[in-house]
Amino acid sequence: MSMLAASRWPEVPVDALLVVPVGSTEQHGPHLPLDTDTRVAHAVAAAVVAASPGAVLGPALAYGASGEHQDFPGTVSFGADALGMVLVELGRSACRWAGRLLFVNGHGGNGSTLVQAVHVLRYEGREVAWWPCAVPEADAHAGRTETSLLLHLAPDTVREELAAAGNRRPMTELMPALRRGGVRSVSANGVLGDPSGASAVEGQALFGQLRARAQDAVTRWQPDSRGMLG
Ligand SMILES: [Zn+2]
DSSP states (O other): OOOOOOOOOOOTTTTTTEEEEEEEBBBBTTOOOHHHHHHHHHHHHHHHHHHSSSEEOOBBBBBBGGGTTTTTTTTTOOOHHHHHHHHHHHHHHHHHTTTTTEHHHHOOOGGHHHHHHHHHHHHTTTOOOEEEOOOOOOOOOOOOHHHHHHHHHGGGOOOOOOOOOOOOOOOHHHHHHHHHHOOTTTTSSBBSOOOOTTHHHHEEEEEHHHHHHHHHHHHHOOTTTBBBBO
16 A cells, blocks of 8 residues: 655655545543544545545544533534634645545544535645545444444443443434534543443444445435535
8 A cells, every 4th residue: 555654755656645534632531542533534544545446544633623522521623614724725735746636534523624625626626535434323423333444443441331321312413512612521431332242343343334335426426416426
């Protein structure tokens, strides 16, 4: 697999497809690491690069827009405005040599900023798109879905004995309170959902689906009106 950080400049493919994982540094309950979203985005991005000729994997952007998690120690957030500027300038610079740029996003809270940043870059004539590592019917945060994924991708980082259910009400119900008071106002342990039942086997299956959908989307390369590959 071609890694940008380890490449000498003459090795960078002409008109490369640069794939950049976009994650977060934010609390993921008492049992998952702060870099959970970055790990998932990185793993999906690496799988896409490994399967795509002419693709190169860029270093991950390990901070995002995580203001809703700020009341928990360890969370470090750029916020949406700064993240948007970083994404736009990263794209302007990378597209001096890359033929295409794909952001693979691991944190839902970065989504609207990615839409705006990719819109600017595409308006300027650059071939840029993004793809969300979204699992259909997943629980929202540090629940069964993310715990299973991490048990598959990085089992040493998971403290299963500390896993506990958080607020299990659906996100649509929680959103108003979440916007007002942040995650801590609705979940004392930071979990939205329930990690019980999570397993490495389930994580392997979920990751396999993510990887297949991402690869399919990149092969077709048809950004929608939000700049997202579907
Ligand atoms: Zn997450």
